[in-house]
Amino acid sequence: MAYNFKTVVSCLLFLTSFYCNAQDDEKKETVFITQSDPGDKAVPEFYFGQLSLSTPLRGNPYRDEIRADYAARGEEYKPTVLDYVLPNGLSAHIGFGVHYKSWIGFSTNTGIDWIATEKIVAAPVYGSIFFTPQIWEETNLYLQGGYGYSFALGRGDLSGAYQKYRLGLIFDNTGSIFLDVSMSNFPLHELEKVGAISLGVAITNFGL
Numbered sequence: 001m002a003y004n005f006k007t008v009v010s011c012l013l014f015l016t017s018f019y020c021n022a023q024d025d026e027k028k029e030t031v032f033i034t035q036s037d038p039g040d041k042a043v044p045e046f047y048f049g050q051l052s053l054s055t056p057l058r059g060n061p062y063r064d065e066i067r068a069d070y071a072a073r074g075e076e077y078k079p080t081v082l083d084y085v086l087p088n089g090l091s092a093h094i095g096f097g098v099h100y101k102s103w104i105g106f107s108t109n110t111g112i113d114w115i116a117t118e119k120i121v122a123a124p125v126y127g128s129i130f131f132t133p134q135i136w137e138e139t140n141l142y143l144q145g146g147y148g149y150s151f152a153l154g155r156g157d158l159s160g161a162y163q164k165y166r167l168g169l170i171f172d173n174t175g176s177i178f179l180d181v182s183m184s185n186f187p188l189h190e191l192e193k194v195g196a197i198s199l200g201v202a203i204t205n206f207g208l
Contacts, residue, residue, distance in 0.1 A: 047208040048105060050095045054180055054200020056115050058088040089114040091180075091198055095128065102173045102206045103132045109146065113182070115196055122184055122194070124150040124162040132170055142168040142176050150184040160186035160193075168202075176202045 060066075063083050070077040091114065097107025106129050113122045126148025132140040143166070150162035162185070168178025183195040 045207050046098050046100075048097060048099045048102075048107070048204060048206045049208050050093075050107065050109075050202055050204045052091075052093045052111075052178075052200055052202035054091045054093075054178070054198040056088040056091065056113075056196035056198045057085045058117060060084055060086050088196070089116040091196075091200070093124075096208075097128075099206060103134075103140070105130050109148075113150075113184075113196070115194065118188055118191070118194060120155075120188055120194060121153045122150045123153055124148055124164070124182075124184070126162050126164060128164065130166075132173075138172045140170045140173070142166065142170045142178060150186070152184075152186060152188075158186050158188075160184055170202075170204065173206055174204060176204065178202060 060083055063079075066083060067077050067079075091111060093109055093111030095107040095109030097105050099105030106127065108125075108127055110123065110125045113124060114120070126146040128144055128146030130142065130144040132142055134140045144164070145166075146162075146164040148162045150160060152158035162183070164180060164182045166178050166180050168176050170176035178200055180198040180200060181195070182198065183193055185193050188194050
């Protein structure tokens with residue numbers, strides 16, 4: 001009887017020891033799984049880049065002639081956008097800077113502006129600030145103002161102060177359409193300043 005009692009006690013002690021060891025292993029494993037790795041933390045994104053393409057616009061000087069031609073042929077005149085404005089060159093700009101949560105930022109920019117009727121190609125270098133207040137879901141207003149210096153290419157030392165103002169819409173903080181007003185403060189032909197109103201598109205990457 002004593003032998004059986006000792007056997008039962010030994011078995012109970014063995015099972016208790018095994019259970020405690022299993023609990024310790026499980027606790028250690030749980031701690032290991034839930035422990036966070038500092039290397040997995042997301043790095044804040046402060047830098048952005050932007051590429052924009054636009055075309056300067058000018059009034060169509062042949063609008064009255066087109067209308068008269070339709071009248072002479074006895075056809076109904078249905079005006080289109082190109083009857084009022086025409087492309088007048090090409091502009092390409094690139095900029096890099098810093099931003100705060102994609103709604104305010106500062107950048108340095110440069111590019112090439114070609115205005116066909118004025119026969120001028122200029123390279124502006126300027127700093128700018130932008131704001132993107134949200135107006136609809138995934139759609140933000142895009143406001144930008146820039147100031148710097150513009151250099152006329154192939155025209156000696158012709159250069160002057162440069163201003164640029166942009167109004168547009170940016171979608172999903174990536175693609176945007178805009179209207180630009182720019183001005184270079186140097187004389188050309190009979191003009192005291194060279195300016196343009198441009199329509200364009202841009203791609204912005206806020207995750208550099």
